Amino acid sequence: MVKAPAKLTFLERAGYRRRRMRDVARVLPLIGALLFCVPLLWPRKSPYGPGTADAMIYLFVVWSVLIGLNALLTRYLGQDADHKTETQ
Amino acid sequence: MASFNVLIAVALFYAVLLFVIAFAAERSAEKGRGGWLRSPLIYTLSLSIYCTAWTFYGAVGYAARSGLEFLTIYLGPTIVMIGWWWILRKLVRIGRSQRITSIADLVSSRFGKSTSLGVIVTLLMVLAATPYLALQLQSVTQSFAVFAAASGHQWEGQDLARVALWVAVGLAIFTILFGTRNLDANERHHGIVMAIAVEAVVKLFALVAVGVFVIWGVAGGPSQMIDMIDASPLSQWDQSTARWVGLTFLSGAAFLTLPRMFQVLVVENADEDHLRTASWAFPLYLLAMSLFVVPIAVVGLDLLSIGANPDLFVLTLPLSLGHNGLAMLSFLGGFSSATSMVIVATIALATMISNHIVTPIWLSSRGPGAVVSGDVRQLVIGARRLAIGGVLFLGYVYYRLSGGGAALAAIGLISFTGAVQVLPAMIGGIFWRGATRLGAIAGILVGLVVWLWTLFLPSFGPDAVIPVEVMYNGPFGLGFLRPEALFNITGMDRQIHAIMWSVTLNSIFFFFVSVLTFPRPLERLQGAQFVNVFEHSEGARAWTTSTAEAEDLLIMAQRILGSAEAQDLFLIEAQRQGKQGYLPEVTPDFVQVLERELAGSVGAATAHAMVGQFVQGASVSVEDLIAVADEAAQILEYSNRLEAKSAEQERTARQLREANEKLTALSIQKDAFLSQISHELRTPMTSIRAFSEILGEGGMTPDQLTRYSGIIHTEAVRLTRLLDDLLDLSVLENGQVTLNIQRGTVRDMLDRAVSAAAAGKAMTILRKLGDEALVLETDVDRLTQVFINLISNAQKYCDADRPVLRIDLHRASAGWVLDFTDNGSGIPKQSQQVIFEKFSRLTDHRKAGGAGLGLAICREIMVRLGGEISYLPGQGGAAFRVVLPGAH
Numbered sequence: 001m002v003k004a005p006a007k008l009t010f011l012e013r014a015g016y017r018r019r020r021m022r023d024v025a026r027v028l029p030l031i032g033a034l035l036f037c038v039p040l041l042w043p044r045k046s047p048y049g050p051g052t053a054d055a056m057i058y059l060f061v062v063w064s065v066l067i068g069l070n071a072l073l074t075r076y077l078g079q080d081a082d083h084k085t086e087t088q
Numbered sequence: 089m090a091s092f093n094v095l096i097a098v099a100l101f102y103a104v105l106l107f108v109i110a111f112a113a114e115r116s117a118e119k120g121r122g123g124w125l126r127s128p129l130i131y132t133l134s135l136s137i138y139c140t141a142w143t144f145y146g147a148v149g150y151a152a153r154s155g156l157e158f159l160t161i162y163l164g165p166t167i168v169m170i171g172w173w174w175i176l177r178k179l180v181r182i183g184r185s186q187r188i189t190s191i192a193d194l195v196s197s198r199f200g201k202s203t204s205l206g207v208i209v210t211l212l213m214v215l216a217a218t219p220y221l222a223l224q225l226q227s228v229t230q231s232f233a234v235f236a237a238a239s240g241h242q243w244e245g246q247d248l249a250r251v252a253l254w255v256a257v258g259l260a261i262f263t264i265l266f267g268t269r270n271l272d273a274n275e276r277h278h279g280i281v282m283a284i285a286v287e288a289v290v291k292l293f294a295l296v297a298v299g300v301f302v303i304w305g306v307a308g309g310p311s312q313m314i315d316m317i318d319a320s321p322l323s324q325w326d327q328s329t330a331r332w333v334g335l336t337f338l339s340g341a342a343f344l345t346l347p348r349m350f351q352v353l354v355v356e357n358a359d360e361d362h363l364r365t366a367s368w369a370f371p372l373y374l375l376a377m378s379l380f381v382v383p384i385a386v387v388g389l390d391l392l393s394i395g396a397n398p399d400l401f402v403l404t405l406p407l408s409l410g411h412n413g414l415a416m417l418s419f420l421g422g423f424s425s426a427t428s429m430v431i432v433a434t435i436a437l438a439t440m441i442s443n444h445i446v447t448p449i450w451l452s453s454r455g456p457g458a459v460v461s462g463d464v465r466q467l468v469i470g471a472r473r474l475a476i477g478g479v480l481f482l483g484y485v486y487y488r489l490s491g492g493g494a495a496l497a498a499i500g501l502i503s504f505t506g507a508v509q510v511l512p513a514m515i516g517g518i519f520w521r522g523a524t525r526l527g528a529i530a531g532i533l534v535g536l537v538v539w540l541w542t543l544f545l546p547s548f549g550p551d552a553v554i555p556v557e558v559m560y561n562g563p564f565g566l567g568f569l570r571p572e573a574l575f576n577i578t579g580m581d582r583q584i585h586a587i588m589w590s591v592t593l594n595s596i597f598f599f600f601v602s603v604l605t606f607p608r609p610l611e612r613l614q615g616a617q618f619v620n621v622f623e624h625s626e627g628a629r630a631w632t633t634s635t636a637e638a639e640d641l642l643i644m645a646q647r648i649l650g651s652a653e654a655q656d657l658f659l660i661e662a663q664r665q666g667k668q669g670y671l672p673e674v675t676p677d678f679v680q681v682l683e684r685e686l687a688g689s690v691g692a693a694t695a696h697a698m699v700g701q702f703v704q705g706a707s708v709s710v711e712d713l714i715a716v717a718d719e720a721a722q723i724l725e726y727s728n729r730l731e732a733k734s735a736e737q738e739r740t741a742r743q744l745r746e747a748n749e750k751l752t753a754l755s756i757q758k759d760a761f762l763s764q765i766s767h768e769l770r771t772p773m774t775s776i777r778a779f780s781e782i783l784g785e786g787g788m789t790p791d792q793l794t795r796y797s798g799i800i801h802t803e804a805v806r807l808t809r810l811l812d813d814l815l816d817l818s819v820l821e822n823g824q825v826t827l828n829i830q831r832g833t834v835r836d837m838l839d840r841a842v843s844a845a846a847a848g849k850a851m852t853i854l855r856k857l858g859d860e861a862l863v864l865e866t867d868v869d870r871l872t873q874v875f876i877n878l879i880s881n882a883q884k885y886c887d888a889d890r891p892v893l894r895i896d897l898h899r900a901s902a903g904w905v906l907d908f909t910d911n912g913s914g915i916p917k918q919s920q921q922v923i924f925e926k927f928s929r930l931t932d933h934r935k936a937g938g939a940g941l942g943l944a945i946c947r948e949i950m951v952r953l954g955g956e957i958s959y960l961p962g963q964g965g966a967a968f969r970v971v972l973p974g975a976h
Contacts, residue, residue, distance in 0.1 A: 029171030071368040
């Protein structure tokens with residue numbers, strides 16, 4: 001008789017790594033949101049402070065990095081064969 | 089200057105091309121060759137309907153007016169897509185498992201397949217979409233006007249209105265043709281998805297082309313471009329924090345709740361895996377769309393006259409520099425952005441209107457209990473066609489009423505704020521089981537009213553709907569209800585004011601009404617299925633008993649799903665149940681399956697109502713829910729019991745197997761013993777007979793006489809011993825033995841045993857004398873007999889050159905034990921279990937001298953005494969353990 005799948009408390013290394021990658025997938029948008037708000041801390045209307053061009057470059061760089069990280073991450077999570085029957 | 093007629097021709101050609109592409113995709117899908125239509129790339133491109141004409145034209149205008157703030161509209165969706173693991177993954181899974189057809193269907197289905205919620209969300213979404221549709225018509229019309237002006241015609245209001253009308257009519261025809269061709273069970277539209285994928289590429293290409301032209305063709309390179317930005321009116325970083333955060337939130341939320349986005353994200357999703365790709369590819373698309381916005385805006389502000397409409401820089405910039413081809417491409421990009429959005433938005437809205445307004449009204453007009461008649465499919469499709477026309481007409485009316493002069497971004501934000509009112513109910517619904525239908529209704533209604541009052545109605549302009557007097561002093565002089573300063577909080581940005589109040593009040597009402605009300609059984613059932621969608625819980629059934637006839641259900645299903653699909657569904661179910669023909673047993677499970685199939689076509693609420701007509705009064709109750717929970721618990725317990733039982737059976741089987749092996753081995757040995765014992769009995773008998781015959785003949789020397797009679801005596805003794813053993817064993821086995829209980833020390837018993845057994849034999853016996861003072865209260869003689877047996881066995885069978893027997897008394901978990909261990913080769917594993925059996929004998933040595941009864945007798949004695957004797961494996965030689973009885 002097949003034993004009912006019980007929730008595992010501890011996992012082997014690969015499974016553990018996948019769980020942590022899911023954690024990264026959860027945290028990444030929060031990090032992104034914070035980084036997108038960083039220019040709000042910059043001085044306003046200051047002739048010496050960073051201007052629109054700097055903000056633009058900063059935002060597009062953050063944006064690109066987020067996209068790149070997410071692409072790597074989803075590729076990794078895609079190898080996750082059991083992602084359709086996941087437990088938290 | 090480009091001839092206006094050429095432009096018309098290009099636009100028409102492009103439209104025809106889209107028709108052909110959509111048609112080809114439909115054909116290909118019908119023939120089952122549509123695999124490539126279901127790729128992550130197409131899915132990602134179809135999401136690009138988020139970038140409408142607002143993006144294509146409006147973003148540049150937005151940037152020219154407010155700097156980088158336009159980016160918030162793309163950063164919000166980026167965060168949502170990158171956070172796909174949180175919300176989108178769950179939405180897509182729910183959409184697939186519950187056959188969700190629209191955002192209204194999602195909310196209605198989650199809150200107990202509520203018809204009223206479906207109606208409310210549909211109306212809200214139609215209202216919210218109206219300004220957005222108007223925005224698209226306005227931008228396409230304006231872009232036509234630009235070309236008309238370039239070829240020398242200044243258009244007046246009437247001309248613009250006429251173009252807007254024609255554009256609306258053309259879009260309606262395209263959408264009706266490809267959006268309502270069939271009532272697909274999954275609400276997927278291959279032709280349209282393909283067409284918008286093509287349009288996605290066109291608009292990206294066009295915007296990038298204009299951007300590249302501006303940076304390298306006009307500014308002279310990236311670094312010069314940055315210098316230009318620094319020199320422009322936009323150079324200073326002066327971003328309002330509230331607007332930055334508020335609009336990012338708004339756009340992220342609207343990305344989830346806009347009906348057209350829900351349509352492409354969830355409903356048209358063919359494979360959950362596509363979401364993984366889209367989660368980075370779509371942000372990349374957004375980035376590419378936004379990259380050139382600021383350069384275009386800066387160059388436009390620099391080169392074009394002060395009065396030029398910045399919303400049209402993408403078009404007017406190439407035109408003014410004489411690049412007509414680029415301007416044409418840019419026009420097609422804008423046209424693509426507008427049309428793809430309008431097509432998907434109207435399909436999504438039409439689905440909602442037909443499923444949540446028209447069909448329920450039609451159903452209720454038939455009165456309770458009436459059996460469905462007539463072709464529901466025709467009704468639904470007809471309703472959708474009308475709805476597409478109606479929605480576009482509303483957009484046109486808004487465009488006419490609002491005067492077509494407002495900035496595109498401002499119109500778009502009105503629309504977003506309206507759509508976002510569904511967010512609390514949606515997010516609460518998929519993460520919180522406590523959310524109730526009344527809570528959702530209260531939240532959405534409050535949000536809707538606040539949105540209408542603070543943003544939508546004032547957008548028509550002063551005195552158009554809300555009098556100026558009310559704007560300044562509040563309705564009936566109630567100052568705290570002023571549309572732009574609720575609760576007397578003034579000085580806030582108008583847009584942020586509306587978002588903040590509508591979403592906050594919405595959420596507060598949603599939460600507290602949910603907490604204070606009690607959900608209906610179906611709500612609780614659906615709530616559990618939505619919130620726990622990843623746990624694969626089979627869940628409770630919505631139907632408990634069924635009085636329906638399969639034939640009635642089949643007739644109804646045919647009218648909604650179409651004959652072939654309905655018959656397939658019934659046939660498969662009948663086969664699954666093991667029945668012949670098309671009519672399965674109407675089990676609650678089947679009713680559930682059928683309802684879900686129907687929901688894929690007409691929405692959950694309608695499907696539930698239709699099935700309910702047949703399955704009267706059998707819907708689920710709280711008691712049923714509890715019963716189901718009990719049942720689940722019982723099933724769990726039952727399976728646990730089964731598991732325990734099966735383990736027990738396995739144990740029993742193992743024991744039986746062992747017993748069988750033992751019996752087989754014994755039976756073989758018994759046969760061997762019979763021949764052995766007859767041999768044992770015959771050998772002495774033969775010598776006794778022979779020598780007694782010789783004696784009888786006489787004439788022998790006294791020497792011979794003594795020898796022969798000695799042999800006869802020895803043989804007789806051997807016979808007697810054998811018979812004694814047999815008798816002894818039989819007495820012990822039958823329990824007829826009387827025990828003579830005495831007290832004695834182990835040392836005394838062992839001394840007797842050693843002297844009796846080992847007299848004159850070459851074997852070293854090692855004893856630990858210290859412990860042997862242990863006093864036993866038992867049958868001392870019998871126990872000594874056991875010891876004698878064990879010692880003499882060791883002498884007989886130990887095959888070492890210098891045999892050594894260790895006798896070790898110690899305490900083990902079983903009590904006081906005495907181990908007899910020799911240094912021979914021990915007893916092979918397969919024999920260990922039979923040595924205590926009668927007649928067992930491992931070797932055929934003559935020197936054994938016995939009949940293989942010794943250990944059997946020992947075991948019987950130990951059982952009688954209340955002790956135990958067993959073979960102790962793994963000691964390096966033969967080892968026997970005696971658990972001593974009666975130890976003090």
